[in-house]
Amino acid sequence: MNEDANEGILKTIKKKISEAIDSHEKTVNQTLVTQDKRTEDALNIYATEVGEAIDTHAKAVEKTLATQNAGIAETFETYTKSVTRTYRNTMIKIAAIWIAVGALNIGSNVYLRHLKDHRTAEAKQEIVSYKPKEIIEGTEFTFQQKPIAHIEGKWGAHGLVGAVDWDHDKDMDLLVANKDGSVNVYENIDGKFCIMQSVAKIPSTGHYYNGSSFAAADWDNDGKNDLLTMNKSGYVYWYKNMAKDTLEQKL
Structure with missing residues (x-):
């Protein structure tokens, strides 16, 4: 085989190698672009969901604060203090309070104590809790909130x-x-x-x-x-x- 033939074969091999490399690079690049697009879409979706969640939460807080008091600013000032409160049971008997508390799922650090002799029909209890928010939502009983102690300017100090x-x-x-x-x-x-x-x-x-x-x-x-x-x-x-x-x- 002469020298020209050998050179032609080498050119053909180099061309095929180059085409294979180009094809591989295109495949890799396309994969990366696809992955980047998926990542970008996922991040956009996540950011949208987070934004919507934050907006929903903010509106819920604003609504809660608005219903708690006449003015949002005044209520927010109250919520930035640590307050320990008692809720006095004003109208129901002891058997019902236990049922009501179980249904309300009050949360952490809540205690029930007898105010009067528990053997009498008029026995009532007090709820003592450091997290009183949204405890009182029942329709068959009422409570009177009485602040006990608070620490100015601290959140959840109790x-x-x-x-x-x-x-x-x-x-x-x-x-x-x-x-x-x-x-x-x-x-x-x-x-x-x-x-x-x-x-x-x-x-x-x-x-x-x-x-x-x-x-x-x-x-x-x-x-x-x-x-x-x-x-x-x-x-x-x-x-x-x-x-x-x-x-x-x-x-």
């Missing part, structure tokens, strides 16, 4: 609420664990709640931390309620109820 007769004076007092790790004891004085003491500090720093959750019990059997708290790391602390219902850390 993290956990408990009701107990702390000082054994036959009315319900409040224990409130806050988001900053402190626990407040509120004494019920003729229906008004007055803070007695804040506990759960770290002794070495003086910062609150140790009050993520709590329980009230007569730990040392001296006839007084003591306070047990647990921090986020799982450590448990005992605060002994001393003279004049002051608390002192013992453990």
Whole structure:
């Protein structure tokens, strides 16, 4: 085979290789374009859905705020504070309240406490909750909302609420664990709640931390309620109820 023939064969091979490469590049490029288009479409759809969801949520919030009060600005100011409220049952008996609460699916940190002797037909209860929003929507019963305590300028500062007769004076007092790790004891004085003491500090720093959750019990059997708290790391602390219902850390 002469030299011209060999050169022709090489040219043919190079041409076929080049065509194969071009074809492959076109296929790859088309695939990338298709993928980019799909990605772009997906992102556009996602952005639209998110935008619609945000808009719907904003309208729902605006509607809720508008129905809660006469003016949106005034209501929003209320919602940016941490407020602990009680809802007093004004008209139904104890059996119905349990059914109603179950149907309402109230949510976290809600407690029912007897206001009167539970053996009587007129026994009623109070709901104590740090998240009172939209609790009261029943048609067969009503509640009167009574704010207890709030911290100005903080959102959701109250993290956990408990009701107990702390000082054994036959009315319900409040224990409130806050988001900053402190626990407040509120004494019920003729229906008004007055803070007695804040506990759960770290002794070495003086910062609150140790009050993520709590329980009230007569730990040392001296006839007084003591306070047990647990921090986020799982450590448990005992605060002994001393003279004049002051608390002192013992453990």
